[in-house]
Amino acid sequence: MPTPTASPYGRNRSLSPGARNRPSLPALARAHPDLGTPDGPYGEAMLLWGAVLGRPAPPATDRDNRLDPAFVEWLMGLPPGWVDGLPRRARLRVLGNGVVPRQATTALGLLLTRARTRPTPNRPDHPDHEHPPPRTITPTTDGSEHHMSTGRPRLLTQNSRMRAQGHWNWTLPAWAGRLPDGRTYNTCPSAGVCAQLCYARAGMYRVPAVLAAHERNLAFVLDDPGGFETAMTRELALPRFVDAHVRVHDAGDFFDRRYLSMWLRIMRATPDTHFYAYTKEIELFNELVVPNPPPNFDWVFSKGGIHDEMITKNTPHADVFPDEQALHEAGYTPLNGSDLVAVSGVVRVGLEASRIPHLRKIQGRESFGSLQRAAQDRAHRRRARTQTAMRETPGGGPRPGRRPDDA
Template sequence: MARKWLLRQGNADLRRHSIYVWTLPAWVVQLPSGRSMNVCPSAGVCADLCFARWGTYRFSNVRAAHMQNLMLTLEDLPRFERLMTEEVQHQRYAGRFVRIHDAGDFYSREYLEAWLRIADSAPDVSFYCYSKEITLLHRVIGKNGEDAPPNFAWCPSLGGREDRHVDLTRRHADVFPDEEAIDRAGYASQTPSDLLAVYGPERVGIPANNIPHLRRRQGTKESFGSLQRARDARLDRKNARRPPAASPPPDLEPEDSIFSRA
């Protein structure tokens, strides 16, 4: 019987650079229990412009595979970690790259820490990701990634609710309408290789996917980052007009949840 791999080979561009991919569903999904879960807790404007919510990602077999991945991590995270650790130590991954999430994100600290241990177990494999979970990654691996395994690299990706925590003078990625917009903004295009986001210039521009209704929604001049800044400014003005809310008791600090009733 042929071995069933957890990681898949990505599209033609990723295969050309020996990149394997792990994918979760994007944004809010309904679990088998009937409860809703936000797999991208810090998504902002990107949720309305996400390529992974359209096209082939909506095919029933593709969605089922991504949900299976998610449920493996939710129902038995130690088993997921054990299976993935065994897989990435296989010789087919030696000297190769693993992109963690071409959809989805680090939805909890425990899930992120499992991936860090997986990376640490396979020093001959290079792991990388884009993420909008900025504060979570800063807490777990440090703002400069000093507490991450040496073969784990990440790139903050603009368009999320935590964009304000991204140092725009350092490594980050933004999604632009096209290559011309990337060049005008002074960013380096990621088009030659997805790996440029983590191993190339610090300001990386990604051209938007060619999905007509998403391109119309984004417009011809705005990047995910500029759209998020405009949304944040609107929310700031709205909140400034509200009376201050009562503070919770010290022992009842509110916590963000990966679950949503959306």
């Protein structure tokens, strides 16, 4: 979004590329009184940011239809009333010259990490030194793992719920983020409303040590895909995984074609292990998996993603409801404590939402599927309004200097 400004001019004066053709935040707020709501032009982003902060957006404009500093505070992630006590224009000027604390914290963290890990001639990661051999895990005769000197921990783990079911799990960081080296990622490219309601983006999953472990998994896949495939196949050859069930992704998804193909090869190479997964990558699965699936792989499509419309009433799928009563009323079958119900061929499987308070508040009494339908309906209405405005504009297009989304 445009940088907050105290002046009410209609164009952004930033020197960044294309800024002159973007409206300023005051102009945007005047043109879209619903700017901070789910029906505004940035509806999904506003909902997501509200979930991060734990509070919804305040009105974007005041009674005189001017940009409200309280809304700018919320956009920047500042506590309510952070710049109270100053005149309105001064409050906006202070906010416009300030920084977003979460961005500043992330930037400083990245700089400190790079400073601590920068190679020096005295360190083994300097180019003048020989790099250690690839990390590998080999099985021993007693069925335990033997970790090489580089010490990579085992790839498959069990949380308390998985341990109770006797299942194992491979996981990635949920949805979008940034690796310690500065690379950005999105492990759930087909996520829709589920991104703002994801249990794996809250609670224990956000504990720094847990998130770091999940990001190491992703970095292993990205940086050494061949090494990952070999290490995973070797680990699955251990006796403990014979007739065991492995859930692929407690968080994250099959984020691209190469990664999904890699897992299909792993599954075919370890036929004595049973694999299952929830996924929103419906388009990718219909192309790569459905025509010729590994016999030891079961999956279920889950609602709340951008491809929900591809799930027909006869397609086995899962949806997330606020409680068991809601899923029964919708005609869904509960899991009853076992993920295997979801991949048993039952057409409509219902899951209860996590008990994280702020996520339950956002979800209300809706399911992920109904929330996704509502979000898509809002997007269709916005596109229709934009197309109508473009047709009504002389010349059949947007006014000079405006993007179609701003029309």
